[in-house]
Amino acid sequence: MFAVYAAEPNPDAPLDALTVGERPDPEVPEGWVAVTVSAASLNMHDLWTLRGVGIKPEQFPMILGCDGAGTLEDGTEVVVHSIIGDPTWTGDETLDPRRTLLTEKYQGTMADTVVVPAQNAIRKPAGLSAAHAAVMGTAWLTAYRMLFTKSGLRPGQTMLVQGASGGVSTALVQLGRAAGMRVWVTGRSEEKRALAEKLGAHATFESGARLPERVDAVFESVGEATWAHSMKSLRPGGAVIVCGATSGPQPGADLQRLFFLQLRVEGSTMGTRDELADLLTFVANAGIVPEVGLEVPMDQAEEGFRAMLDGNTAGKIVFTH
Template structure:
C-alpha cells in the first residue's frame, strides 16, 4: 500500500478529559482505504484506523467514571452525542484528522472509551464498532425495521453487510442477500439469511417477484436501480455506501408513483452506540471474523480488503 509504513512514533500523554488506551486489537474498514486517498503526502504523518479495543492505561485530569485497568472498546465517532437527524457540525471519526487505532496505544476523549461487552473476545471487540454502529443506525433509526419485514441486503460479504444480516435476523425480519460469490452466498445462508441470490442474475426472477419492505444499499451505482426495482410500493431504501460509484440515474416517475422513501445514513451517535451494544449483548451477537493479521502484516490485510476477498471483518492483533 503506497504511503503506508510501520514504524515507531512518539508516545502521547492524555490531556484533560482524555484517556490513553493500550490497544490489544484493531479492525480494518473500507474507510481506511479512503483515508489513504484523502490524506496527502504533504500532510503530517497520521496513524490510520478507526476500530479498536484494549485496556485503559492512563487518565487525564478531570476524567471520572473510568479507571486504569478497565477493558474498553472504542466508539470511533467524535462529537456526536445525542441521536439526531444528521451528525452535528464538527463530527469526526477516529483515524482522520487525528491519530487512529493501528498502533500500540491511542489517546482519545474518555467518553469514547466504553466498557467492553463481556461475551466478546478481544478480536471480536476490536472489529465491532464502526461497522456495527453503521448497520444499527441504517436498520433501526433510519430503516425503522420491524419484526416480519422483508429486508434485502445487496453485496453480502463486508463487515457492515454481515452485521446488517445478523441484526435484521435478531430483530425478526425475513432477510434476503445478494453476492457475486457462491462461497459468500453459502456463508450468508449459514448465518441465517432466508435466501441468497447471485448478484449477476435477474433479481426479480430469483426472488419469485417478491417485493421488499426495506433495502439497505451499501454497494452504490452497480446495484442501486436493481435494489429500487425490488421495493414494494411505499417501501424504503437506506443508502450509506458507494463503493461501485456514487452517481446514479433514477426514473423519477417510477419513484414517485411507487411512493418510495430514499434515506441517507452514516455512522451514528454515542446514544445509538450504547443502544447497539445493548442489542449485541442481549442477543449475544458476535462479529464474523474473516482473518486476523499481526499489525506488521498490514499490507496483506489492506490488499485482502481492497480486493473484496473477505467475508466479515479483518482484525489486527497488536503486540505487547
C-alpha cells in the first residue's frame, strides 16, 4: 500500500529520512479495525519521529501520522483516536503508564490504511469534512482538554494564548471564542496576530507586551521564551495550563509569585477518547471550521513537512488522498 514513512532515524536532517512509497498491507488483529484513510494531519510529533525521538531504532520503518479520518469497511466515516493504552487499564488513558501513540509502536495514518483498536475509531459527525476531522485527534484534542477539562474557566472569563499560529493555539482561539470566553493572544509577527483576530481573538498583543489587565488563565505551549510573561499576566488565583515547551523546557519557576498569588500550574497531554467524541460534537454543533493553513496531496507530503520544519505554519497542515 502507499505510505509516507520514516525509513530510519536522522537526528540532524529529519527530512532525509522521509520516504514516500510502498509498505506492506497491514494485518488486522482481533478487536481492531482497518480504516481507509481519507485525510491525515501533520504534527510536530512526526518530525520527532523522523529524528528518532520517542521511538526505538528497531521500530523503523515507521509510517507517520498520529491523526486521521477515513472509512470503515462498512462505509462508516470515522475519526482516529491515536492513544492506544494497555487493554487492562481503566480510567483516563492519558494517565496509563503503558500508553503509546500511533507512530511510536503502531504504524500511523499517512497511508492508504491504518489499523487501530475498534474503540479508537470514532464516528465522524456528518457536518465535518474529512480534512477538518483529520486535525482533531492531537492539536484540537489537546486544546479541548486544556480549556474544558483543566483550566476551570467559565464563559465570560479572560484567557491568554501564548503564540498565535500553531495548531494548538489556533484551536484554543476558535474553541474559546465559541465557548464564550474573552480571548487574548500574543504573537511574534503582525501576520500571526492578524490570523488570531480572523479566528476570533478579541485582542492580540506582541510577545511579552504588558496586558491591559491580568487574565484568568494562560495557555502555554512555548515554555522558556514566554513563561515569565505568563506568570506575570495571571490574576491572583489564576492558572497556567501547559501542554508543551517548544522554546525550551527549563523556564524560571518564579516560585514567590506562584505561592504568594496562589497560582495554579497544570500540565495537560492530549486527551481521552470520550473528550475526542465530545470535541467532535461541539465543533459540529457550533459550526466551527478548523483553520487549515496548508492542504496538499499525500504524495506531496514533503512540502508539508518542510513548511513545519521551517516554521511556516498557520493552523494545521493536512494531507489528503
